[in-house]
Structure formats: C-alpha cells, structure tokens
Amino acid sequence: MDVNIHTNVMEKIVALAKRRGFIFPGSEIYGGYQGFWDYGPVGVELKNNVKREWWKTMVYGREDVVGIDAAIIMNPTVWEKSGHLKAFTDPLVECRVCHKRFREDNEEIIKDHENIHNDEKDIWTDAKTFNLMTEVLLGTTEPKEKSYLRGEITQGVFTNFKNVVDSTRVKIPFGIGQIGKAFRNEITPGNLTFRSREFEQMELEYFVKPDEKDSEKTFEEFKEIRMNWYKDLGMDSKKLRFHDHEPEKRAHYAKYATDIEYEAPFGWSEMEGIHHRGDYDLGNHGLKYNDNLTNEEYTPWVVETSGGVDRATLFFLVDSYREDGDRVYLKLNPKLAPYKVAVFPLLANKLELVEKARGIYKDLKKELVVTWDDRGNIGKRYFAQDEIGTPWCVTVDFQTLEDETVTVRDRDSGKQERINIDKLSEYFQNELR
Numbered sequence: 001m002d003v004n005i006h007t008n009v010m011e012k013i014v015a016l017a018k019r020r021g022f023i024f025p026g027s028e029i030y031g032g033y034q035g036f037w038d039y040g041p042v043g044v045e046l047k048n049n050v051k052r053e054w055w056k057t058m059v060y061g062r063e064d065v066v067g068i069d070a071a072i073i074m075n076p077t078v079w080e081k082s083g084h085l086k087a088f089t090d091p092l093v094e095c096r097v098c099h100k101r102f103r104e105d106n107e108e109i110i111k112d113h114e115n116i117h118n119d120e121k122d123i124w125t126d127a128k129t130f131n132l133m134t135e136v137l138l139g140t141t142e143p144k145e146k147s148y149l150r151g152e153i154t155q156g157v158f159t160n161f162k163n164v165v166d167s168t169r170v171k172i173p174f175g176i177g178q179i180g181k182a183f184r185n186e187i188t189p190g191n192l193t194f195r196s197r198e199f200e201q202m203e204l205e206y207f208v209k210p211d212e213k214d215s216e217k218t219f220e221e222f223k224e225i226r227m228n229w230y231k232d233l234g235m236d237s238k239k240l241r242f243h244d245h246e247p248e249k250r251a252h253y254a255k256y257a258t259d260i261e262y263e264a265p266f267g268w269s270e271m272e273g274i275h276h277r278g279d280y281d282l283g284n285h286g287l288k289y290n291d292n293l294t295n296e297e298y299t300p301w302v303v304e305t306s307g308g309v310d311r312a313t314l315f316f317l318v319d320s321y322r323e324d325g326d327r328v329y330l331k332l333n334p335k336l337a338p339y340k341v342a343v344f345p346l347l348a349n350k351l352e353l354v355e356k357a358r359g360i361y362k363d364l365k366k367e368l369v370v371t372w373d374d375r376g377n378i379g380k381r382y383f384a385q386d387e388i389g390t391p392w393c394v395t396v397d398f399q400t401l402e403d404e405t406v407t408v409r410d411r412d413s414g415k416q417e418r419i420n421i422d423k424l425s426e427y428f429q430n431e432l433r
C-alpha cells in the first residue's frame with residue numbers, strides 16, 4: 001500500500017534527515033546554533049537538484065531570461081534606498097513572565113506559549129517593530145563600517161539592471177534569474193529549515209513596460225509557471241494552493257502579491273512569493289530603461305517570483321515520505337533524487353562479483369550520480385537506499401557472470417527485472433527524461 005502518513009511526519013523527517021545525512025543541526029558539536037542548518041552528503045545533492053531544476057526551467061528554458069550571481073554584502077546605501085532599513089520588520093512581542101520573544105503574527109506559537117502560562121493574564125508587551133537585517137562590521141580600523149548581509153537576493157538584480165542591459169542583448173520584456181544566500185534575523189526560527197536565519201532563495205525578476213493590464217497578465221502567467229513547476233516535479237497538487245495577500249499584509253515593495261503555499265504537517269505554509277513590485281525598486285534606485293528602437297525612456301515594472309530553496313527542499317522531502325508496512329521510502333522524482341542509481345555486488349566477499357559490479361558502477365558514474373554499497377545484506381542495502389529515495393538499485397549476481405544481465409529494482413514498486421548491462425544507461429536515461 002502506498003500511504004502518505006502525516007502523523008508525526010515532521011519528527012520522522014527530522015530523524016531521517018539526521019540519520020541519513022540530509023540535514024544536520026549547524027555547529028552541532030557545540031550544541032547547535034538556532035536557525036542555522038548544514039546539509040549533509042545526500043542533502044546537498046537534493047538541494048543542488050532543486051536549484052538545477054529551477055535554473056533549467058526559469059533561465060535555460062526561456063529565451064528572455066539571463067542569470068547573475070551578485071555579492072552577498074552590498075553598499076549599505078542599497079538597503080537605505082530599497083526601504084529595508086525602515087520597513088523590513090516583523091512585529092515582536094515579549095512575554096512579561098519569562099521574557100521570551102516571539103513574532104506576534106505567528107498565532108500558533110503565541111497560543112502554545114499562552115498555554116504554558118495559562119494561570120497568568122496579560123502576558124504580552126505591546127508589539128515593537130523589529131528589523132530583520134543582519135548587521136556586519138567591515139574594515140580594519142575603528143570605528144568599523146556597518147554593513148548588512150543581504151535580507152533578500154533581489155537587490156543585487158536591481159543594482160545590476162543597467163550592467164545587464166548594457167552587456168547583453170536583452171530587451172524589455174526580459175528577466176534576470178538568481179539563486180543565492182539571504183540572511184534574516186528571524187525572531188522565531190523553527191520547523192527544521194522552514195524558518196532559518198541563513199537560507200537560500202531562487203528568484204526571477206521580470207521587467208515589463210509600465211502597463212496595468214499587461215503586467216497583470218504577466219503576473220498571472222508566472223503564478224501558473226511556478227505552481228506547475230512544483231507539480232511537475234511531483235508535489236501533491238492537493239497540498240498546493242495560492243494565497244493572495246490582503247493589502248495590509250503585503251511587503252513594503254509589493255503592489256500585489258500571492259504566495260504558493262504547501263500544506264506542511266505544521267499547517268499551510270508559504271513556499272514561494274509571487275510579487276508585483278511595480279516601479280518601486282528601479283524607481284528608488286533611480287534606474288531607467290531606454291528603448292533604443294522607439295527612443296522611449298521609462299522605469300520598468302517588475303514581476304518577481306521568489307522561492308525558498310530550503311523550503312522547497314524540505315517540502316519535497318515531506319511530500320515524498322512514504323511508509324509501507326516496515327518499509328520507509330522517499331518517492332522523490334528521479335530528477336531530484338540525490339543518487340539516481342545504487343550498484344551492489346550480491347556478496348561483498350566474492351571477488352568476481354565485486355569486480356564486475358565496480359565496472360558497471362564506474363561506467364554509470366560517467367553520466368549519472370551513482371552510489372556504491374557493499375555493506376550488510378541486500379535487504380539492508382535496499383532499506384538504506386529507499387530512505388534516501390534512490391529510484392533504482394542494480395545488483396550483480398552469479399547469473400550476471402553467465403549472461404551479462406543484472407537485476408534492476410524499482411524503489412516505488414519494489415519490483416525487480418533483469419536487464420542487459422549494455423542497456424542500463426539507456427534504460428535510466430529514458431526514465432530520467
């Protein structure tokens with residue numbers, strides 16, 4: 001039976017992520033550090049695959065998009081002009097009893113905390129606005145210069161708008177894609193990597209002519225493109241929805257905004273924001289576009305798709321988690337799976353089998369991300385590969401030595417078929433298409 005079990009699924013994911021090398025607590029040998037996480041050997045593969053698929057769709061898949069990779073630390077004037085130093089804030093409240101601080105709009109956490117002090121009344125201070133930018137000090141002489149780790153990767157695109165226009169052949173409408181780290185001094189990090197203080201974003205800033213109707217159409221198109229991206233990579237469409245922002249809940253830069261939400265074990269949660277930023281940013285930076293065909297000069301409007309790499313990675317993990325009796329497996333789309341294939345010799349102490357299997361492993365490794373396992377028995381190896389979502393396991397047995405066939409076992413059905421060694425690469429490449 002293929003049952004997606006959601007009870008306690010977060011605890012199970014946290015345990016599996018640690019046990020199998022997806023996600024480790026940051027600086028764990030010193031007790032960890034709240035809101036910071038490290039990706040392990042299979043986690044980095046999954047996360048890189050998420051980023052690669054995003055880049056394939058949003059940059060390589062389009063004729064009107066180019067990519068950049070801007071610096072994390074920028075001239076502090078950028079953050080003054082972008083409005084982040086004033087308006088990039090969350091409402092912070094403090095518990096008068098234990099002095100812990102929380103984000104006021106996080107209703108679930110607020111309620112949980114009220115339950116801890118249920119005999120006390122009026123436990124909260126008034127909300128104060130709390131700026132999320134992370135400060136850094138630069139320079140070798142005192143006083144050092146205060147700067148910031150970027151709170152969103154977006155500003156690097158705007159500050160390079162002119163450079164991209166001048167150095168390439170892009171013409172409005174066009175987009176600039178970017179993937180990179182962002183930092184926020186979050187009041188209440190939590191739910192594994194969902195809310196971290198260091199995280200990665202994958203964003204497209206799409207520049208259009210300032211036109212109400214056309215830009216709305218672009219906004220609607222990108223909503224669909226981004227929603228379909230998650231669905232095409234296998235996310236359960238019943239667990240995905242749009243959530244339009246009320247005007248008062250929109251970020252300071254947004255003309256209008258929608259989130260793509262995933263129904264996580266801890267409730268519907270934002271995974272990506274689609275924002276119509278109007279001329280807010282280019283206008284603040286004083287940047288204009290000159291159409292050299294018509295000689296028109298104007299400030300383009302921007303439609304943005306802003307996804308969280310870590311949130312998408314986490315929700316792909318959660319969404320793919322399956323229990324089938326005692327068997328646990330991750331039904332990850334093979335494009336996202338950390339390893340595409342695992343190769344084993346049936347017995348680790350039979351030299352002929354090991355040599356044959358090593359040959360297959362080395363050949364497949366030239367074109368696919370492949371892993372090798374000769375520990376324990378076959379059952380244990382299947383169990384381990386299922387837990388990291390490896391779609392296919394190849395076993396070299398005694399029959400292989402006679403007829404050049406191996407068994408290929410499918411992760412989801414557990415079924416095995418015999419395939420000729422010569423046909424293996426074609427078989428996997430077809431499945432990955």
Ligand code: ATP
Nearest residue numbers: 186194195196199201270271272273306307308311
């Ligand atoms: P939230 O309301 O959850 O704080 P946000 O609306 O501030 O998020 P945006 O500024 O729109 O988020 O950022 C775009 C995307 O970046 C989010 O949809 C999310 O996927 C990701 N992101 C934002 N903050 C964090 C964080 N602290 N940890 C991990 N990912 C984040």
